Amino acid sequence: MTEKQKHATAYWKENLRYLVILLxxxxxxxxxxxxxxxxxxxxxxxxxxxxxxxxxQQGSIYVFVILIFVYVRLMNKLDKKYGYDE
Structure with a gap:
């Protein structure tokens, strides 16, 4: 496995961890x-x-919207950490 593949694998593992926690x-x-x-x-x-x-009726929808913003922030940090930001 090349260094680039290890880098990408670590990125996706961390991304999936965030998804599991938020969900x-x-x-x-x-x-x-x-x-x-x-x-x-x-x-x-x-x-x-x-x-x-x-x-x-309402609370779970509000929490879901908040979690979307949390996910965006976490992914922006993760992208910067692994050099995938634009």
Whole structure:
């Protein structure tokens, strides 16, 4: 394996690690907060709505959008680290 291939392999391993972590966060927020922990969260109200309902309807979408921006920032740093930035 050449040095360039090792470089690319390390880049993709780190990229996949970021993806797994961010998708796990999204899963916990959307599935956990919206379904599993719904009963515990429903004791808290936001704008007249129970927090479990809010996470199921709005919160997971907001978290997903935030995670997109986090991913962009992480990938920009990763690109610079491995010399793939423009």
């Amino acid at each position: 796990a966060i999204w899963f916990v927020v959307s599935y956990g907060a919206g379904i599993l922990f719904k009963d515990a969260l429903n004791s808290i109200k936001i704008g007249g709505f129970q927090l479990g309902f809010w996470f199921a």
